[in-house]
Amino acid sequence: MSIKFESHIKVKNLDWSYGAQVVLTDVSVNIEKGKFYTILGPNGSGKTTLAKIITKTMDTPKNKVFLLSEDITKLTNKQTARKIATVPQNTIIDFDFSVMDIVLMGRAPYLRRFQSESSLDFELAKDAMLKTNTWHLRDKKIDQISGGERQRVIIARAITQDTEVLILDEPISNIDIHHQIQLLEVLKKLNKEKNTTIITILHDLNLAVQYSDEIFLLSDGKLVTHGNPQAVLTKEIIDEVYNIEVDMVVHPSTGKPYIIPVFNELQKTGS
Numbered sequence: 164m165s166i167k168f169e170s171h172i173k174v175k176n177l178d179w180s181y182g183a184q185v186v187l188t189d190v191s192v193n194i195e196k197g198k199f200y201t202i203l204g205p206n207g208s209g210k211t212t213l214a215k216i217i218t219k220t221m222d223t224p225k226n227k228v229f230l231l232s233e234d235i236t237k238l239t240n241k242q243t244a245r246k247i248a249t250v251p252q253n254t255i256i257d258f259d260f261s262v263m264d265i266v267l268m269g270r271a272p273y274l275r276r277f278q279s280e281s282s283l284d285f286e287l288a289k290d291a292m293l294k295t296n297t298w299h300l301r302d303k304k305i306d307q308i309s310g311g312e313r314q315r316v317i318i319a320r321a322i323t324q325d326t327e328v329l330i331l332d333e334p335i336s337n338i339d340i341h342h343q344i345q346l347l348e349v350l351k352k353l354n355k356e357k358n359t360t361i362i363t364i365l366h367d368l369n370l371a372v373q374y375s376d377e378i379f380l381l382s383d384g385k386l387v388t389h390g391n392p393q394a395v396l397t398k399e400i401i402d403e404v405y406n407i408e409v410d411m412v413v414h415p416s417t418g419k420p421y422i423i424p425v426f427n428e429l430q431k432t433g434s
């Protein structure tokens with residue numbers, strides 16, 4: 164029996180320009196509840212812009228983005244933050260805060276003005292920090308930890324927000340391979356166990372193939388193709404979008420495709 168997925172977020176025929184520069188052209192995406200999505204595409208193809216429009220980090224146009232069929236621009240910021248948590252590419256943080264303070268900010272959408280956090284809020288923060296391996300950093304000031312640790316703290320804050328949707332813009336770009344895999348595993352677990360809809364922007368095609376149910380591939384502001392990873396990331400499409408020749412092998416433990424770049428020059432010289 165196949166599981167029926169409910170539409171969670173819809174983007175309809177979205178166009179976007181920064182001044183005279185057209186950045187997104189007629190982009191439509193359908194995000195189903197409980198699936199794991201990756202947005203891929205070369206630098207400058209419009210991935211962050213699309214994520215910012217979905218998360219209302221920018222001036223989202225009316226009647227273009229729908230959350231459970233409701234125009235997202237009609238929701239207040241607090242209502243949106245109870246539904247969608249965001250991990251932006253660059254986070255500006257006030258350096259006076261401790262790591263614990265930052266993670267607890269994930270609970271702000273649920274608190275009234277001047278209301279302090281409950282023991283449940285602390286439990287959620289602790290759980291997210293244990294998952295992201297940041298609990299040991301809790302008393303440090305945010306400017307006293309490394310860039311990769313900070314990125315994990317921001318992810319812990321987003322998990323603490325306890326939303327149905329999590330949107331992450333290059334969440335693993337700054338972190339070591341152990342923590343990259345650990346974080347993707349945490350996201351997959353949230354996706355499977357809590358039915359959290361995950362939308363993440365990545366550059367690593369192989370990690371996208373292993374973890375995603377579906378991939379959206381952007382190039383030059385247009386949605387080139389979307390669908391399951393095997394259908395989207397073919398040799399031909401990778402060549403067309405990234406202008407790089409690749410070989411495909413089968414990953415020995417997952418059985419999914421594994422993409423290997425062809426190093427023409429190295430092969431010629433044998434070095």
Ligand SMILES: Nc1ncnc2c1ncn2[C@@H]1O[C@H](COP(=O)(O)OP(=O)(O)OP(=O)(O)O)[C@@H](O)[C@H]1O
Binds near residue numbers: 204206
């Ligand atoms: N605030 C802005 N003002 C003007 N132009 C912008 C702005 N933000 C992005 N752009 C331009 O829009 C285009 C798309 O940028 P965007 O950040 O959405 O791409 P991206 O696919 O996320 O790229 P990357 O992989 O490098 O992060 C780029 O050409 C960029 O220079």
